[in-house]
Amino acid sequence: MTDYAVVNPSTGETEATFDTFTDAQIEDAIARAASAATTWAATAPAERAAVIRRIAELHRERRDEFAAIIVREMGKPIAAAEGEVDFAADIIEYNADNIDRITGDTPIDILGEGTAVIRRAPLGALLGIMPWNFPAYQVARFAAPNLAVGNTIILKHAPQCPESAAFLERIYRDAGLPDGGYVNVYATNDQAATIIADPRVHGVSVTGSERAGAAVAEIAGRNLKKVALELGGSDPFIVLSTDDMDAVVQAAVDARLDNNGQSCNGAKRFIVVDGLYDEFTSKFVASLAGVTAEDPTQQDTVLGPLSSTAAAERLQQQVDGALAQGATLLTGGTREGAFFAPTVLADVTSDMDVYREELFGPAAVVYRVADEDAAVHLANDTSFGLGSYVFTTDAAQAERVADAIEAGMVYVNLVLADSPELPFGGVKRSGTSREMGLLAADEFVNKKLIRKA
Numbered sequence: 308m309t310d311y312a313v314v315n316p317s318t319g320e321t322e323a324t325f326d327t328f329t330d331a332q333i334e335d336a337i338a339r340a341a342s343a344a345t346t347w348a349a350t351a352p353a354e355r356a357a358v359i360r361r362i363a364e365l366h367r368e369r370r371d372e373f374a375a376i377i378v379r380e381m382g383k384p385i386a387a388a389e390g391e392v393d394f395a396a397d398i399i400e401y402n403a404d405n406i407d408r409i410t411g412d413t414p415i416d417i418l419g420e421g422t423a424v425i426r427r428a429p430l431g432a433l434l435g436i437m438p439w440n441f442p443a444y445q446v447a448r449f450a451a452p453n454l455a456v457g458n459t460i461i462l463k464h465a466p467q468c469p470e471s472a473a474f475l476e477r478i479y480r481d482a483g484l485p486d487g488g489y490v491n492v493y494a495t496n497d498q499a500a501t502i503i504a505d506p507r508v509h510g511v512s513v514t515g516s517e518r519a520g521a522a523v524a525e526i527a528g529r530n531l532k533k534v535a536l537e538l539g540g541s542d543p544f545i546v547l548s549t550d551d552m553d554a555v556v557q558a559a560v561d562a563r564l565d566n567n568g569q570s571c572n573g574a575k576r577f578i579v580v581d582g583l584y585d586e587f588t589s590k591f592v593a594s595l596a597g598v599t600a601e602d603p604t605q606q607d608t609v610l611g612p613l614s615s616t617a618a619a620e621r622l623q624q625q626v627d628g629a630l631a632q633g634a635t636l637l638t639g640g641t642r643e644g645a646f647f648a649p650t651v652l653a654d655v656t657s658d659m660d661v662y663r664e665e666l667f668g669p670a671a672v673v674y675r676v677a678d679e680d681a682a683v684h685l686a687n688d689t690s691f692g693l694g695s696y697v698f699t700t701d702a703a704q705a706e707r708v709a710d711a712i713e714a715g716m717v718y719v720n721l722v723l724a725d726s727p728e729l730p731f732g733g734v735k736r737s738g739t740s741r742e743m744g745l746l747a748a749d750e751f752v753n754k755k756l757i758r759k760a
Contacts, residue, residue: 339487401727429457439465535740540693568669612645693733
């Protein structure tokens with residue numbers, strides 16, 4: 308038996324299986340990554356940049372094949388899968404282009420005589436535990452900055468993305484990394500714990516659920532290892548004023564349906580001031596009701612299936628539970644296999660389970676609030692703190708709200724604006740670290756002080 312399998316969510320059919328690694332294979336992966344860490348760290352930054360740039364080029368050259376794999380594994384519409392591979396290439400290329408800034412010394416203005424700098428040195432082999440919802444993008448934003456600083460990568464991909472895992476390992480190998488520079492492992496959770504505990508592994512990054520993050524952090528803590536966590540989110544989408552409601556509604560739809568509604572930083576709670584609530588909600592519901600979950604292999608598909616039938620069943624349980632507790636269903640609420648109809652809930656109160664939960668799929672909750680203060684209070688009344696979205700025509704209000712929101716990211720009057728130079732991450736139970744941008748390369752480095760007379 309193996310947990311690593313490609314189960315096409317559109318059909319429910321198992322298309323491929325991959326054997327879980329033996330303990331001997333896990334030991335070999337650790338040994339290779341640890342050995343390569345010495346060689347890779349000693350490689351000049353310019354030479355590392357050339358290899359990293361080639362990784363980006365191979366993403367683009369093999370884009371169509373990679374995108375088709377992603378569609379089979381987790382149901383992402385093909386156009387979105389192609390865009391994901393392109394974005395992964397952009398992130399990787401950014402790290403190659405900025406390697407001098409990533410690896411260069413940072414001078415310190417000292418109080419006495421002499422000089423002082425912070426010099427960034429790699430830690431060594433790292434373990435990355437990656438999720439299924441962005442098989443290319445998530446890996447790029449972990450692997451690229453860490454390869455840039457001179458670390459090596461052991462990568463445990465999600466069990467439902469084994470083809471992506473193997474495909475990525477070939478790309479990194481073909482780009483010219485030393486043997487062990489990037490090693491894929493089909494590991495069990497117990498084997499992942501073994502990797503974390505091994506003294507040759509110097510840190511672990513996990514992107515996934517709160518439960519997975521807590522489990523990994525506990526193991527890392529016992530072994531005194533640095534851990535980076537990128538976890539869930541229930542991002543607020545706040546509407547305070549607008550001179551173009553149709554544009555705001557379209558942004559809301561785009562933010563909710565991105566990646567079939569399975570983005571940690573997707574807008575999930577739509578908080579609208581009283582004077583705009585009725586117009587926004589009627590248009591939002593009509594727009595979502597007009598979207599049909601369809602075949603993800605077609606270029607014009609906007610919404611495909613959820614990643615699995617089990618994922619759709621979980622979302623159905625959340626929606627049904629909310630209705631049983633008194634919420635109102637404005638549209639959707641039904642599924643067929645892994646395909647889930649766009650869904651909007653209203654009249655959700657703080658005593659309902661769904662008020663505290665993350666809805667991972669094309670389901671949204673709309674809230675009516677009296678004013679700016681009430682909107683901010685509701686936005687912050689969550690254990691999550693990943694992203695947030697604020698729509699207002701008042702620049703001063705935008706600044707106030709951005710300052711007041713408890714989140715790692717605030718986007719004002721726009722959505723889907725991630726970019727390689729912008730750091731990504733959250734606070735509270737959404738995580739502890741930053742990926743992308745120049746901050747990403749500071750997670751797993753020795754920030755060494757060098758003080759000279």
